[in-house]
Amino acid sequence: MTEQAFNLTFELADEAQSLQLAQCFALQRPISQTNHTSLVVFLKGDLGAGKTTFSRGFIQALGHTGKVKSPTYTLIEPYQLENLTITHMDLYRLSDPEELDYLGVDELVQHSDICLIEWPERGANMLPVPTITISIKHRASGRELHAQSHCEIGQRWLQAVQSHFSS
Numbered sequence: 001m002t003e004q005a006f007n008l009t010f011e012l013a014d015e016a017q018s019l020q021l022a023q024c025f026a027l028q029r030p031i032s033q034t035n036h037t038s039l040v041v042f043l044k045g046d047l048g049a050g051k052t053t054f055s056r057g058f059i060q061a062l063g064h065t066g067k068v069k070s071p072t073y074t075l076i077e078p079y080q081l082e083n084l085t086i087t088h089m090d091l092y093r094l095s096d097p098e099e100l101d102y103l104g105v106d107e108l109v110q111h112s113d114i115c116l117i118e119w120p121e122r123g124a125n126m127l128p129v130p131t132i133t134i135s136i137k138h139r140a141s142g143r144e145l146h147a148q149s150h151c152e153i154g155q156r157w158l159q160a161v162q163s164h165f166s167s
Contacts, residue, residue: 005148006155008162013142018050021145021165022057028160030153038112040128042120045136050143051118055088058116075103087112090119097124132157
């Protein structure tokens with residue numbers, strides 16, 4: 001995998017705009033090729049920055065009609081949609097990265113089309129290389145979302161988002 005770093009930054013005025021951007025990310029995602037490769041999205045940011053809000057907008061844009069709850073206590077929330085499996089993880093309460101082995105995270109990632117992973121830094125070197133990393137920061141007014149690709153697929157994904165999202 002050749003590393004293709006491509007960066008985008010968005011200024012988001014409110015939650016509605018954050019949800020719109022998350023929907024854009026979902027709808028512009030690369031469609032799986034013949035060799036099943038999961039899209040892995042790392043979501044970074046302080047408590048309350050909007051990682052779960054982003055995940056909710058993303059998952060609902062792909063067809064989930066129920067609640068999207070934070071997997072803070074369960075660590076993992078799977079979503080089986082019509083033709084898509086999404087795994088939403090929140091590693092905030094992880095006490096040791098090796099716990100990921102016991103949770104079967106490798107297998108979960110392997111059998112998911114998309115993995116949204118909040119607090120990936122708690123998983124240290126036990127997680128796969130992400131397709132993209134999204135960092136969300138509080139600003140005096142709203143949020144700043146920075147996205148970075150880590151591979152060619154991620155670069156194409158961010159370019160598609162850039163051409164379809166207007167803030």
